[in-house]
Amino acid sequence: MRSIGEMARDSGLGVSALRFYDRAGVLVPDRVDPVTGYRWYAPEQLDEARVLARLRRAGMPLADIRLVLAGWTAADTDLVRQLLEAHLRRLEDGLSSARAEFSALRALLDDRENPMTSPHAGTAVRLSVSGRDLAAALDTVRFAAGTDPELPVLAGVHLDVEGDALSVVATDRYRMAVARTAAEGHRGGRVQATVPLPLVDAMRALLDGADETRLALDGDRVTLEAGDRQTGGRCLDQDFPDYRRLVRLPAGRRAEVDVPALSEAVRTGPVRLHEDEADAVSRELTVLEVSDDGRVGPVAEGTDAKDPVAVNRAFLLDALAAGARDRLVLEFGASTAPLAIRRPDDEHAFSLLMPVRLAD
Structure with missing residues (x-):
């Protein structure tokens, strides 16, 4: 018999998976030990x-995997081959469609790009900003910054100066945080x-401990x-997503919550396990x-809830903490x-x- 740790080591599946x-x-x-x-x-x-x-790893849906394993255990090689070939055809059809769509998108990008213009060209901005307010803005958004090496532009915090306001933004695609602070010295x-x-x-x-600070954006620095x-x-040289569209x-429905009470309820309350389709890791x-x-x-799970919204528990706790208030307002739209x-x-x-779409 193998323990779950040994099974994970020998099979290539994680313990959580x-x-x-x-x-x-x-x-x-x-076998499951009834005591432990x-x-x-x-x-x-x-x-x-x-x-x-x-x-x-090949991206087969769980419903089909159940059938493959049933056929594998029963030595029904014909069933297993049929399921594998059907999934391969789906992947090939999907890849063909994706190539066509990406080709069209590249053409659109080529039309929009102006290679003679840099996103930082000609910028030279000097701002006076409250050190305390800028620190609070960075604390509000830092948790949402990305770490995916395939999307390096998200591994940063975006600064957006317009008029007398400095907006600070971070996102990793699954969450986004925005804050704003007053800034003096720019009227362009x-x-x-x-x-x-x-x-x-x-x-x-x-x-830390700073009162007034000076922020300079000069070209790409x-x-x-x-x-x-x-x-x-140096700043990152890729274009940050248009976050204004995303917000x-x-x-939707608005509800003011007691943050310490809700955080404790989330930490100790019920969770649903959801398998990430990309890496087969179970998320709470x-x-x-x-x-x-x-x-x-x-x-x-199993509760007859009205219009529930499922989110990553760790992300929710991070967002509640970053709000830095005892009372926050939650806005719910549709479940999606x-x-x-x-x-x-x-x-x-x-x-x-x-949100995460639940299977049921």
């Missing part, structure tokens, strides 16, 4: 786990720059001065519901619309969490 497949009824352990709850797998289940790992048009995270963290450290201290460096959400989700009397809280978390006293500081 094995737990998920157990709950989903795809790969159920041969430890899972034990029979020797012949190792082959099934390795097949499962390969099928998930809109100027934008994206600061890489190591430089963002250096800037934030410089702001950003510099922050606080008293006689200074830090600076235009339709009006919190499913939120707004009751008729305006109360917000997590609901357990982002969850907005806003400060009641500051309309320009908020977070958006992308």
Whole structure:
């Protein structure tokens, strides 16, 4: 018999993935200790786990995987081959369609790009900003910055200067955070720059104890001065997404929440396990519901909830903490619309969490 750790090591599936497949009824352990709850797998289940790992890497849906494993166990090679060939055809058809769409998108990009114009060309902005307010803005958005090496432009914090306001934005595609602070010294048009995270963290450290600071955007460089201290460096040279389009959400249900109470309810309350289709890792989700009397809280699986919204539990706790208020406003749209978390006293500081579509 193999423990779940040994099974994970030998099969290429993570422990969390094995737990998920157990709950989903795809790969159920041969025995579960009734006292400790430890899972034990029979020797012949190792082959099934390795097949499962390969099928998930190939992107096969769980419904088909169940049939493949059933055929594999029963030595029904004809069924297994038919399912594999059907999935391969779907992948090839999807790839062909994706190539056509990407070809059209590249043509559109070629039409829009002007290679003679740099996103930083001609910018030279000097701003006076409250050190405390800039630190608070960075603290509000830093948690939402991306870490995906395939999308380096999201591994930074975006600065957007327009008039007497400095907007600070970060997103990793699954969540977004926005904050704004007053800035003096710029009366021109809109100027934008994206600061890489190591430089963002250096800037934030410089702001501790600082009162008035000076922020300079000059071409592709950003510099922050606080008293006689200074830090600076190059901005990222990719274009940041048009975040203003992403924050235009339709009006939804609003509920003001007690942040410490809701955070504790989320930490200790029920969770749903959701398998990430990209890496077959099980994520913990919190499913939120707004009751008729305006109360917000997590609901357990199987509860007959009205218009629930499922979000990544860790992301939700991060957003509640970054709100830096004892009271926050949650805005719920449809189950497929982002969850907005806003400060009641500051309309320009908020977070958006992308929902996760539940199977049922």
